[in-house]
Amino acid sequence: MRQSGVDSPSAPNGAGMREALLTNEVIQTVEAPDDLTSASQRLHELVVESELTTETMLQVFDRWANALADRELSNIPGVTFLRLWLRRGNLEPILRRELGDGSLNRQWSVGGSTGVRAFPLGVVGHWPASNVEIQPVLSLTCALLGGNCCMVRVPTRLVEITQMLMERLSIADDSGAVTERVYLASFDHSRKDLQEAMSRNVDGAMIWGGAEAVSGIRSLPFPHWARLLVLGPRVSAAVMDAGTWGNRDTRRSWCQRIARDVWQFDQQACSSPQTLFLERGEGCDAADFVEDLKHAFEEENRHHPRQAIEPGMASAICTTRALWLLADENNRASFPATPDWTLLLGSGSKMPDPTQGRTLTVLVVNDLMEAVSQFDGTLQTLGLGISDGRKEAMLAEAAARRGVDRIVKLGRMHVFSSPWDGADLIRSMTRMVRYVPSAEQAKV
């Protein structure tokens, strides 16, 4: 098996890919199923014939993170996190945890007389959702770290952004060793023949998106051995105890954290908080807290104003504001004349369905456990602002039992790390191969 590092000459196809990257053809417009089949054949040969060292991958990713620090990209939601994600300091611990200590130098981890090592599945297909700008790139990096080659269907809406992000990879990957392992395809989602061709030609798949999209892709004719990692629709929420939100000295900083979590990805990510539960506390006025939150939202909006909005979203925001205030005379709200942000204040432990569009519902509950007890499998991330460590541990335990997959401090709800949605992102696209050496080999 040939190993290719950054200094190794890249294969012609890789050079071709790099050339394409530099000539604005990063993403191939696919017209016929054969295009996908032949791309997959090339990728399969590559994954079998040449192994990319983890060290090479980490070096290229680190340089890619640097290349993404470009003013032109600063308005792409999630780029900051993509840069953090790609850092060696972030990825090394994830690789160690998911694939074992030997994964960094691709050695067998030996326990007793048995060796275990992660090998790639082969070609991994990626079906990212169209509403998270960096998702095609995030998804493919997970599979690459497992040693796989990638075939990515880039949603039409994300073609331009993905192209910009991948152009920076071509700068960082001067040998083309990484870029040659990626095939980015663009085709209309309704082209069943192309969707089927892509599914037939992969050994694993990372499927992101809404319920309908995810179900549609799962039903494609994947090979029977293909492993599917489905990252379906989830929502997120936050909880704060009275000791935290009632503390006037610190709550402004908490409000800033919440605002940042709401603003990232325009509140459309699975990890975006849609509802904030406040535990009722003596002498604590939720309306005062919402006033501080309003200032934090105004400030965040000044720094990161929205560049565009779908008319349907503007309309949905106006509908939500009205329905909230018309539903109950005791409901309160705070919003500007623009659709920039919306705060809805009420009480109750049931999470309203989300509007997104920077619309946060703040609900006062007597006990945070009331809210947690309503959680079901749809909740992905729980943001915490809890002053009492024992209470926090109890909440985390209860939330995890009720289907929550990530429990993090407020302000860190989008810090992309593994496991995600309860699954190891890199390990899921690898095969853990067990090697029991023969007696002769063991002596050697």
Next chain:
Amino acid sequence: MNALAEVEQGIDELLSRPPYGCEPRQHHDAVLEALKQELAYACDRNSKFRNYVEHWPVPFRSAQQISDLPYLAVRVFKANPPLSLVHGSEVKRTLMSSATTGQEPSRVVLDSPTARRMTKGVITIIRDFIGSARRPYLVVDTLESTKSQTEMGARSAAIQALGSFATETVCCLEHGPDAKATLNVEKLLACADRWSHADVLVYGFTYVIWTELVQPLKRLGITLDLPNVRVLHSGGWKRLQERAVTHNVFNQGVADVFGCSIERVLDYYGMVENVGVVYPDCEYGSKHVPAFADVIVRDPLTLRPVAEGQRGLIQVCSTLPTSFPGFLLLTEDLAEVIGHDGCPCGRRGTSFRFVGRAPKTEVRGCGNLESTRHRLQMVQA
């Protein structure tokens, strides 16, 4: 004089004006004043509506522009029971929108004064386009659609509103044995014979005219010799767009089967929530705002009014309802502002062109969990 009487007097004064003759500033100020009175009245009548108005970023009493007044998203009328400013016993009729399959229809409640003003509003507008003479009225629908009911659909309401122009009314569709409405060709031809030299008013929903009248007549190779006909249609283009029928194709098809010029085919924009106000196209293809109403086109990014030549979400404003708070409604439709005065047709004030429905925010990726359904349930509760 009590608050309602004062409000009604203001509305009647606006309704008595020539619909398209007001100088724009005067029109704006008069409508602004009427709307402020109506908002104050509505806040007194409905505490939940007051809760909404009190949260509006600009206090309505000090607003200098209609665009600063608190508007409701039109979707709030999908709640059942509907938002109301009158006691149940005062409700004369409930109008329902023609919701597509699986969707909740909008509902608005009409008391007698609002119903009366609704009819008067439509007549005032249509008269400006077709004249005031009464004439034979051909309804491209079934007889059942013309009957008054406590709960009435958008089609029936539109058919009835034009009844004031009729000397006689004929419905040319009939329910067949399979309950499907089909064209009664003999009845239609008999009418065409009788009315061949008369001014005739025709009304039907856009897709009904196309599928149940134009297409069958074309298949049969029949042309009705009615050159003086006025064909009014409304109800949206969605179903025809799915069949790739453009405005031009539609107009030409209708003109062909009636044997008239395409200028005699008149599309108008309207919705049940905006009772009594319809927006027919003028001969220059623009829609105009009558004296008792207004239209604001808002930029989705800022929700501020757009400049001439720009597109955005349509907000319809009407002074006519007092039985439900439908004064200022942000629709889910898109329009382009043509001008704020000076249309060559001679009608004064704001003119605009309908662009289409705003695409719904796509259900995808992380998020979305039937948000509307849940919040509607909250209102119902």
